[in-house]
Amino acid sequence: MSTIDIVIIISTLFVFPLNITNLYTFIGYSVFSWLLIAVRTGYYSIQRQADVSRLIKLIFIQMGFYTLFLYAFIGFFKQPGVNRLCLAFYLLTCFGLVFTFKIVTYILLSKYRAILKGNIRNVVAIGENTKMNHLLKIFKTRTDLGYAVKKQFNTKSDSFSLESCFSYIIEHKIDKIYFSESVLSNGEINKLINFADNNLRELKFIPDSKDIFSKKLKYEHYDFIPVLSLREIPLDEPVNLFIKRVFDIVFSALVIILVLSWLTPIIAILIKLESKGPVFFKQERSGFSRSVFGCYKFRSMTVNKNAHLKQASKNDTRITRVGKFIRKTSIDELPQFVNVFFGDMSVVGPRPHMISHTTMYSKKVDKFMVRHLVKPGITGLAQVSGYRGEIESDKDIINRVRFDIFYVENWSLLMDMKIIIQTLINAVKGEDKAY
Structure with missing residues (x-):
């Protein structure tokens, strides 16, 4: 497969007028860079049992680093005349062709094994x-x-x-x-x-x-002594943490500018017309690594003294008519994008609990605190897997923790994307526990 990829990255060079001074040097540099990155990322060592999400992740990583290497060529080899727009089109074309080839090959090999019983x-x-x-x-x-x-x-x-x-x-x-x-x-x-x-x-x-x-063990060497760590957290890696933070900033800024800027005044008027009290509800919740932060929501209940202690339940009399609508559609959660923008939360992560609930569940549920090894999120894997809203039984919180720990130990940007898309689908369809 590496041969096909190299043919793609070389042949595509001749499609765009890049204006490279020494084309053959550039070709050699491109091929060397591609193979070096592939060795470091394990691009060609993916196993048949790996799912398609890992394959897509590797393609993005490979092309991302390849892009950086090619733009570095301009400065390193002093190529001020390179047409940067054409270089961008070249990279996009390479990405499209490599992505298509890789996915089609993956599908065809799967069908070949399943139907024709080959490659067994x-x-x-x-x-x-x-x-x-x-x-x-x-x-x-x-x-x-x-x-x-x-x-x-x-x-x-x-x-x-x-x-x-x-x-x-x-x-x-x-x-x-x-x-x-x-x-x-x-x-x-x-x-x-x-x-x-x-x-x-x-x-x-x-x-x-x-x-x-x-468990997902991490294998390390101290001189010649092998040591296993019981948990490897992808977001402990600075690169992954940087990628997630950039995504959070960009995504939350878009929501604030394109949605909250005009929706907030409308929701504010509706809330004020129905009941007295503030437009926003601020509640202290458990954040990253035992920290506490003020989590914002549109107020969906009448002002009451139990708001910081008692979780919303089905047919809760405290919920207003406007509140019922914004909770059903998850509009009440939108102000939390401000929390995301300022770094208290992420778009995707384990849902934050009230302080009193964190104290209670940390004593009651095994490994509950593991979910606090990453920032809490507006939505999460547990929520799109059917464990959102009110905790009615021990089974609810145990399964929520199970999904949260899986997210912590297996995070990827692609997983975040899938969770966001599923959250939007669920919001449109409506959920039984969205009350």
Whole structure:
């Protein structure tokens, strides 16, 4: 695939009059830059089990750095005569062609494996437990992955032995071996590793029942000592944090200018006509890393002493007629884009709770505070997954935390985009718990 990409970036050069002094130097520089970036980003090492969102993310990263490298060429090689507009068109064309080629190839390979049964990898499983059985079920139902499960060995059987496994693997030309760590002894695991190494078989293991290895671990080296961290947070990386902050500023500024600038006076008049009190409701909520901030909303209730303690519930008598409408359409949340612009919140993130609720749930729900490792958001993964609004049972808050932790550990700009789009769709369709 790298050959096709290089053909694209070279051939497209001749479409636009870039006015490069030494075209061949530029071609060499372009190809070198592309391959260097690809090696660093793992652009060509994506596995068949990776979903399309990871593929799209890699394309954006690859093209983003490639763009920076090409614009750096102008200054480094002193090319003041380069037509920058044509260079921009060249990069957009390259992006379009590379994106199309990559996605089409991904789809065609999936169909090739699922329908024509090509590019298949034969696998065996050693051990039987819930996780292993679930994995094999995925292999059997997701035919697009191209894994053919040939045999599952039951380690509890009297006839089981690693030697019989080895014979079967060699005889049936098995490509990958999956084993459950909890069913083999250390000696058996070492023997299995040696067999895989000596016979060029790929070996994968399923984490044990302690669940510690099922977390998203970060692998580091201190001199020659390997160390595992229990949680890797993408937004701890300065580049990711910068990207998210720029997105937040631009998105919130657009909403403030294009929506709030004219909507606020209309909502203010409607609120004032129906009930006495301020237009905006400010409530202290839990923010990033135990911080506290004032979260803004359009006031949707009559002024009451329980506003900072009691969460809105279905058929809540405190909610006004205007309030019912703006809560149903999520218009009441729009002032929080001001919070986003000034850095207290993000467009997407775990929803912030009242201080009293944070105190209560941090004692009641395991790992509740993990959601505070990133800034809270106007919308979030939990909200678009059906866990917005009133917390009616322990199940609601437990699932909300589960989705929030997944977001914290797996953040990407593409995920943010998907959540925003789903939020808009839900707002138009209406939600049962939007009250």
